[in-house]
Amino acid sequence: xKKGNLRSGYVKRGQRFFLLSFGALILIGMLLLKIxxxxxxxxxxxDALFTATSAVCVTGLAxxxxxxxxxxxQLVILLLIQAGGLGIMTLSASILLALGRGLSxxxxxxxxxxxxxxxxxxxxxxxxxxxxxxxxxEAVGFVAILPGVLLSEGVEFWNGVWGSLFLSVSxxxxxxxxxxxxxxxxxxxxxxLPAALLAITGGLGVYVIYDLIQLARDRSHRLRVHSKLVxxxxxxxxxxxxxxxxxxxxxxxxxxxxxxxxxxxVTSRTCGWNTAPMAALPHISTGFIMLLxxxxxxxxxxxxxIKTSTVALALAGIIGTVxxxxxxxxxxxxxxxxxxxxxxxxIILFAILSCLGALSLAATETGLDSSATEFEAxxxxxxxxxxxxxxxxxxxxxxxxxxxxxxxxxxxxxxTALLFLMGREKHGQLKYPEERVIIG
Numbered sequence: 001x002k003k004g005n006l007r008s009g010y011v012k013r014g015q016r017f018f019l020l021s022f023g024a025l026i027l028i029g030m031l032l033l034k035i036x037x038x039x040x041x042x043x044x045x046x047d048a049l050f051t052a053t054s055a056v057c058v059t060g061l062a063x064x065x066x067x068x069x070x071x072x073x074q075l076v077i078l079l080l081i082q083a084g085g086l087g088i089m090t091l092s093a094s095i096l097l098a099l100g101r102g103l104s105x106x107x108x109x110x111x112x113x114x115x116x117x118x119x120x121x122x123x124x125x126x127x128x129x130x131x132x133x134x135x136x137x138e139a140v141g142f143v144a145i146l147p148g149v150l151l152s153e154g155v156e157f158w159n160g161v162w163g164s165l166f167l168s169v170s171x172x173x174x175x176x177x178x179x180x181x182x183x184x185x186x187x188x189x190x191x192x193l194p195a196a197l198l199a200i201t202g203g204l205g206v207y208v209i210y211d212l213i214q215l216a217r218d219r220s221h222r223l224r225v226h227s228k229l230v231x232x233x234x235x236x237x238x239x240x241x242x243x244x245x246x247x248x249x250x251x252x253x254x255x256x257x258x259x260x261x262x263x264x265x266v267t268s269r270t271c272g273w274n275t276a277p278m279a280a281l282p283h284i285s286t287g288f289i290m291l292l293x294x295x296x297x298x299x300x301x302x303x304x305x306i307k308t309s310t311v312a313l314a315l316a317g318i319i320g321t322v323x324x325x326x327x328x329x330x331x332x333x334x335x336x337x338x339x340x341x342x343x344x345x346x347i348i349l350f351a352i353l354s355c356l357g358a359l360s361l362a363a364t365e366t367g368l369d370s371s372a373t374e375f376e377a378x379x380x381x382x383x384x385x386x387x388x389x390x391x392x393x394x395x396x397x398x399x400x401x402x403x404x405x406x407x408x409x410x411x412x413x414x415x416t417a418l419l420f421l422m423g424r425e426k427h428g429q430l431k432y433p434e435e436r437v438i439i440g
Contacts, residue, residue: 060176176272
């Protein structure tokens with residue numbers, strides 16, 4: 001078998017498995033939620049599909065409040081969130097590692113450079129690390145969140161215990177769902193802070209976590225460029241987002257506290273719960289949050305969006321071009337031009353999809369505020385889960401169907417697009433004459 005055919009075969013197989021696994025999980029979740037007793041009332045098939053899709057795609061948008069589901073209904077939703085979060089991490093890591101056998105040298109080098117031990121023989125070790133890291137992080141998060149929840153006003157003991165466990169899993173998996181009626185509004189800071197930290201750790205990605213674990217085990221180990229890029233970009237976005245959201249509130253005479261600005265900076269990429277009402281934010285802040293939602297988390301993480309490393313790599317390419325540098329350099333390492341072009345391609349595709357999604361939802365929901373529907377479409381496509389003016393519950397059936405599609409595309413789209421672009425790489429001996437084109 002030729003190398004190109006081998007690579008194409010693995011890519012198509014990976015794409016099918018990735019899509020079918022999430023589709024099957026959503027279907028199972030929908031059927032379980034329709035069982036009598038799962039919801040305190042009548043749950044339509046479309047609402048069951050919407051809830052299952054939002055849980056599996058770790059989005060957090062809800063047409064029915066999670067607190068209206070029975071304990072068993074909430075348990076099903078929690079298991080769907082956990083399966084969706086683990087699925088995106090383990091599947092993306094496994095498929096990329098398996099694809100390494102049929103990739104070109106540059107692509108194989110890109111994957112192996114994430115860590116020296118990222119090989120087919122190290123797949124089992126990587127997946128074991130993902131599982132242990134996930135459950136340990138969620139267990140520690142639950143213990144840290146519980147006291148703050150129990151001390152919150154109006155929270156009963158057992159509801160607080162269950163709500164803390166649900167919030168821990170939901171935060172790490174970057175889902176916006178909680179069992180509390182008003183998200184985390186009214187919950188003590190002592191619970192909000194560990195939940196925010198869980199969202200950050202869940203959004204770093206398995207490659208970075210694996211690299212950090214290797215560093216903890218061996219001090220001589222050096223972090224890879226990917227890990228450095230993700231960590232620096234994440235820190236910069238958190239700082240810039242916090243300052244900007246606090247500053248916009250002061251500027252527009254709608255001030256919010258520093259801590260709420262920090263939490264919005266965290267959850268906008270792409271956790272989705274909120275510590276202050278969305279109505280308390282000025283329009284410029286919601287516009288900035290849309291930008292953060294589009295950037296999202298990091299590759300191989302539970303978060304959605306374009307991805308931090310993708311945006312950072314594209315920005316590095318632009319800065320290098322402005323400086324007149326012939327190659328893109330990141331932390332004194334040369335990044336292949338094809339990687340930069342793929343990053344730019346994914347950004348453009350995601351931007352076009354977001355525009356089309358916003359326009360299509362606005363067309364079906366003519367009775368709602370256009371800015372609210374635009375925000376809703378971006379929130380679904382980036383699997384964030386934030387909503388303004390309670391838009392989700394006011395959607396028509398057509399609007400709900402569109403958001404189900406957006407959430408699914410937003411969850412599987414970026415990684416599937418990456419697989420597609422990697423599978424389309426061609427190698428040939430024929431070189432055409434070079435000629436420049438006038439631009440600008």
